[in-house]
Amino acid sequence: MTSPPPPLISLRGLSMHYAMGSARIDVLREVDLDIAAGQTVAVTGPSGSGKTSLLLLLAGLEQPAAGSVSLGGTALGTLGRDALADLRRDRIGIVFQSFHLLPSLSALDNVALPLQIAGQREALPRARELLGRVGLAERLHHYPSQLSGGEQQRVAIARALVHRPALLLADEPTGNLDDHTGARVRELLFELQRETGATLVLVTHDPSFAARCDRVLQLHDGRLLERSTPAPEKHAVPA
Secondary structure, eight states: OOOOOOOOOEEEEEEEEETTTTTEEEEEEEEEEEEEEOOOOEESSSSSSSSSHHHHTTSSSSSOSEEEEETTTTTTOOOOOOHHHHHHHEEEEEETTTOOOOTTTTTHHHHHHHHHTTTOOTHHHHHHHHHHTTGGGGGGGGGGSSHHHHHHHHHHHHHTTTTOOEEEEEETTTTTHHHHHHHHHHHHHHHHHHHHHHHEEEEEHHHHHHTSSEEEEETTTTEEEEOOOOOEEEEOOOO
């Protein structure tokens, strides 16, 4: 019998806290979690529950108080700053709620930038191809200030996927968009995730968005619980 492949993401005893005056706020408490390659996972929970902090830990942009984060068998805590930057460049794409496009660069240059930093010659052709894929073939040379919110988020999605990452992290990617535009961006995100095979970890407050994912996790009091989909009952995430 063939053994299942190892998980792409593995969290063990992951804890994180912030100081607020003399008080300590536990954002994550000894979280154990495995996520398989190619899965789509929604992370839900009230504001301030630690959803964004979890994404930052997965990207190596924050360090845990205790425990470990592994991506593809590599423990992020063993890597220095430069190695973490290389890992993000090569294996992780991030979509933020507020787009985070560089205002002085065109849509084409914003998307090509990760590949250009990596020294890849096909940066511009690949960026042009992906912008066409997200419906912006006629907007390549427009700057962010010349694009609508939905167009900017499509540029951000193209940028996050241009280097074909193993892991795509999305933090409320439709949170700043109206319902109609948000629905279009949501469909595009899942469509491109299926095409690329990237593992998607999505932070969202939208139950209908979360229900599109293979798994729905909920942060509550620092603990990560798993909801079966679509049943509402919650149970602890198995180690």
